[in-house]
Amino acid sequence: MTLDLYYWPTPNGWKVSIMLEETETRYNLIPVNITTGEQFKPEFLKISPNNRMPAIVDHNGLDGNPISIFESGAILVYLAEKTGRFLPKKPGDRYTVIQWLMFQMGGVGPMLGQAHHFRQYAPEKISYAIERYTKETSRLYRVLDQQLSQVEYVAGDYSIADMAIYPWIVPHEKQGQNLADFPHLKRWFETVSQRPGVSRGLAVLSENRIKNLDETAKENFFGARQFQR
Numbered sequence: 001m002t003l004d005l006y007y008w009p010t011p012n013g014w015k016v017s018i019m020l021e022e023t024e025t026r027y028n029l030i031p032v033n034i035t036t037g038e039q040f041k042p043e044f045l046k047i048s049p050n051n052r053m054p055a056i057v058d059h060n061g062l063d064g065n066p067i068s069i070f071e072s073g074a075i076l077v078y079l080a081e082k083t084g085r086f087l088p089k090k091p092g093d094r095y096t097v098i099q100w101l102m103f104q105m106g107g108v109g110p111m112l113g114q115a116h117h118f119r120q121y122a123p124e125k126i127s128y129a130i131e132r133y134t135k136e137t138s139r140l141y142r143v144l145d146q147q148l149s150q151v152e153y154v155a156g157d158y159s160i161a162d163m164a165i166y167p168w169i170v171p172h173e174k175q176g177q178n179l180a181d182f183p184h185l186k187r188w189f190e191t192v193s194q195r196p197g198v199s200r201g202l203a204v205l206s207e208n209r210i211k212n213l214d215e216t217a218k219e220n221f222f223g224a225r226q227f228q229r
């Protein structure tokens, strides 16, 4: 096996497990239990200096040399190039996909992540923050709904942009969203959910899905551990 996937079952991890399953790429799964602090291990930090998963190491990179990559968007582009799938070659189409992938990386991921944080994990209920991120999530859902009223998949054909966005729509209830309010997004969500590669991607280590954070996990995610280095 030449490709190592450093992974834990969260929306950012699923992006890559879905892509690997969709392309039927063989890989060696390396669990990084982020609730117990494995993301801070020196050997993992060499691959992912931002102490976040997912990350990959391809021992047989595009030029035959080993390569390691962190940031899920970069990993998706890399795997699309390696497999020749889900990222069109034609510049117009290619940049439509990259544009929606960046929309996910710069907007959907960070904002919906903050909605999860303030709605569920923050030790105090700060109504300003809850309202701000819940409304911003609704706004981003509306942008997607509008786009999906015109095209079947986010960037036209099914692509890495869908694989990046879909995992973040899975926990829509935790973000205070009702998919019935976004009919085109709902139609897309149900279509993507039915893809066998998506089901296989979501099933990877699904027994370890994070439900409630214990004190150790909270300390690892939000406490001094993040700022020690």
Ligand SMILES: N[C@@H](CCC(=O)N[C@@H](CS)C(=O)NCC(=O)O)C(=O)O
Pocket (backbone or CB within 6 Å): 010, 011, 012, 013, 034, 039, 051, 052, 053, 054, 070, 071, 072, 073, 109, 220, 221
């Ligand atoms: N922008 C990064 C975000 C990755 C990320 O936030 N991963 C989280 C889990 S979803 C993580 O590893 N957290 C560990 C930590 O906060 O220490 C990407 O898209 O790869």
